[in-house]
Amino acid sequence: MFWLQYAAPQRLYGLAGRIYPLAFLLAAVLTAVGLYLGFWVAPADFQQGQAYRIIFVHVPASWMSMVIYVAMALWAWLGLSFKTRVSGMMTQALAPTGALFCFLSLWTGALWGKPMWGAWWVWDARLTSELILLFLYLGYIALTRAIDDPRRADRAGAVVALVGVVNVPIIYFSVKWWNTLHQGASVSLTKSPSMAAVMLWAMLVMTLAFWAYAVGMAFYRVRQTILEREQDAAWVGELKEIAP
Amino acid sequence: MNPHLRACMALVLRDVRSAARRPGDVATPLFFFVVVSALFPLAIGPELNTLRLIGPGIVWVGALLSSILAMHRLFGADVADGSLEQLALSPTPLGLLVAAKVLAHWLLTGAPLVLVAPLIAVQFDLSFDSMMVLLLALVLGTPVLSLIGAVGAALTLGLRGAELLLCLLVLPLYIPVLVFGAGAVQAHLGGLGAQAHVSVLLAMLSVAVFLCPWAASAALRIAME
Amino acid sequence: MSWNSWEEFWDMGGYAFFVWGSYGVVFAGVALELWLAVRRRSAVLNGLRSQREDAYAGDAS
Numbered sequence: 001m002f003w004l005q006y007a008a009p010q011r012l013y014g015l016a017g018r019i020y021p022l023a024f025l026l027a028a029v030l031t032a033v034g035l036y037l038g039f040w041v042a043p044a045d046f047q048q049g050q051a052y053r054i055i056f057v058h059v060p061a062s063w064m065s066m067v068i069y070v071a072m073a074l075w076a077w078l079g080l081s082f083k084t085r086v087s088g089m090m091t092q093a094l095a096p097t098g099a100l101f102c103f104l105s106l107w108t109g110a111l112w113g114k115p116m117w118g119a120w121w122v123w124d125a126r127l128t129s130e131l132i133l134l135f136l137y138l139g140y141i142a143l144t145r146a147i148d149d150p151r152r153a154d155r156a157g158a159v160v161a162l163v164g165v166v167n168v169p170i171i172y173f174s175v176k177w178w179n180t181l182h183q184g185a186s187v188s189l190t191k192s193p194s195m196a197a198v199m200l201w202a203m204l205v206m207t208l209a210f211w212a213y214a215v216g217m218a219f220y221r222v223r224q225t226i227l228e229r230e231q232d233a234a235w236v237g238e239l240k241e242i243a244p
Numbered sequence: 245m246n247p248h249l250r251a252c253m254a255l256v257l258r259d260v261r262s263a264a265r266r267p268g269d270v271a272t273p274l275f276f277f278v279v280v281s282a283l284f285p286l287a288i289g290p291e292l293n294t295l296r297l298i299g300p301g302i303v304w305v306g307a308l309l310s311s312i313l314a315m316h317r318l319f320g321a322d323v324a325d326g327s328l329e330q331l332a333l334s335p336t337p338l339g340l341l342v343a344a345k346v347l348a349h350w351l352l353t354g355a356p357l358v359l360v361a362p363l364i365a366v367q368f369d370l371s372f373d374s375m376m377v378l379l380l381a382l383v384l385g386t387p388v389l390s391l392i393g394a395v396g397a398a399l400t401l402g403l404r405g406a407e408l409l410l411c412l413l414v415l416p417l418y419i420p421v422l423v424f425g426a427g428a429v430q431a432h433l434g435g436l437g438a439q440a441h442v443s444v445l446l447a448m449l450s451v452a453v454f455l456c457p458w459a460a461s462a463a464l465r466i467a468m469e
Numbered sequence: 470m471s472w473n474s475w476e477e478f479w480d481m482g483g484y485a486f487f488v489w490g491s492y493g494v495v496f497a498g499v500a501l502e503l504w505l506a507v508r509r510r511s512a513v514l515n516g517l518r519s520q521r522e523d524a525y526a527g528d529a530s
Contacts, residue, residue: 041470043470044470051481051487054487054488097502100498100499107494111490111491115484132416135415136416139413143399146400156467160399160413163459164416164417171420227513237524242518
């Protein structure tokens with residue numbers, strides 16, 4: 001298989017080095033386009049005025065925080081199944097960006113919720129699940145940092161990532177059922193405004209921008225991990241960054 | 245008798261006996277549970293209507309926290325004296341042995357909790373039938389806490405700061421148990437009946453009994469390499 | 470959307486605090502993440518460079 005060659009750290013280092021600049025460039029372009037569409041093309045919302053424009057960062061951050069966690073779980077499963085070293089490295093490289101997006105989702109959500117629905121925070125299923133997702137990210141990062149041996153760190157982290165990805169829908173389901181039984185929030189936070197087409201487009205462009213950024217960050221970060229772990233290899237010593 | 249079953253029973257007895265030699269290990273989480281539960285009425289005030297509302301939740305949070313307190317000790321002693329490696333090498337599947345250890349752990353932490361819970365519930369003026377629902381939920385839920393905690397204990401084996409790390413890892417996984425456990429009592433109080441919640445707790449227990457020993461033994465092998 | 474002036478844009482219909490509070494933190498978070506990643510890269514490269522120098526110094530003697 002063609003892609004299997006990139007399971008070797010040296011090849012991944014090169015590939016990642018070519019990918020991340022393009023990914024960041026794409027992210028920058030998409031951000032510019034998305035924000036232009038969001039702020040200069042999309043009109044004010046009938047009910048929410050200008051405040052709804054937070055949606056152009058809130059929704060991308062939320063979606064990507066979940067997508068990244070699933071991506072981590074996929075890499076984790078690959079690593080445990082095929083025992084490839086780079087899988088654990090990719091899982092670890094994805095985590096900080098996912099945690100950041102999770103936090104941003106909660107932060108921007110609070111700032112959108114206060115003027116629109118009157119509360120910085122409510123305990124509905126979606127918000128609670130996102131908060132728990134942040135805890136799962138932090139737990140993964142804390143565990144992998146606490147283990148010195150890279151192999152053990154990767155594999156223990158993989159178990160956490162996989163258990164967590166199973167737990168996320170369970171939490172959403174359980175909290176949703178709990179809230180429903182208690183006739184919880186009277187105001188529904190899950191109904192998004194029915195959107196004009198240009199608003200939707202701006203949101204999708206921004207989501208792609210966040211995705212491209214996450215890809216760039218992950219490939220940028222994994223290069224450092226590869227250098228750290230492969231530091232005794234001959235190819236590392238001969239890199240032009242190190243031996244001019 | 246099946247030799248594997250005999251090995252498991254021996255393991256349960258061994259763990260219970262060695263814990264009996266150090267009664268403090270069993271008593272401390274229990275005291276913690278009692279004290280924490282008593283703190284809330286003191287802090288919130290003696291208004292019985294309020295206490296009745298929050299009582300089940302507080303009992304559950306207390307159970308959760310005291311369960312986590314003792315969790316890292318599940319494998320700690322065995323790592324220290326080298327018996328964990330012997331367990332891993334034995335012909336009995338490690339998952340079975342882990343399940344046996346979790347059973348012993350529950351007998352020493354979860355079961356005493358269930359026995360003490362009525363005393364706590366009285367502080368919150370829970371009616372008799374609500375208390376029965378609470379006890380049933382605890383009987384079903386505390387083993388799940390021990391099982392999930394075992395996975396966390398296996399993952400954090402021997403690490404610096406393992407206790408806190410274990411809390412951070414395991415608390416998100418405890419949330420569904422908490423929601424349905426406390427929710428059972430509240431559903432009962434609300435007149436809806438606790439059957440749905442109890443069924444879900446039962447389902448969680450069934451799944452956890454199968455999956456957690458397997459996951460924990462995988463994590464143990466990862467930790468022991 | 471045609472903004473009548475820059476003031477109107479920054480004001481965001483009275484929601485300036487919430488909108489710019491959101492976007493500000495997003496950009497700050499991204500900037501922080503990038504800075505930390507670049508810092509790590511420099512640290513790793515410097516470490517490897519000095520490791521290589523030590524190795525060559527050892528060979529020379």
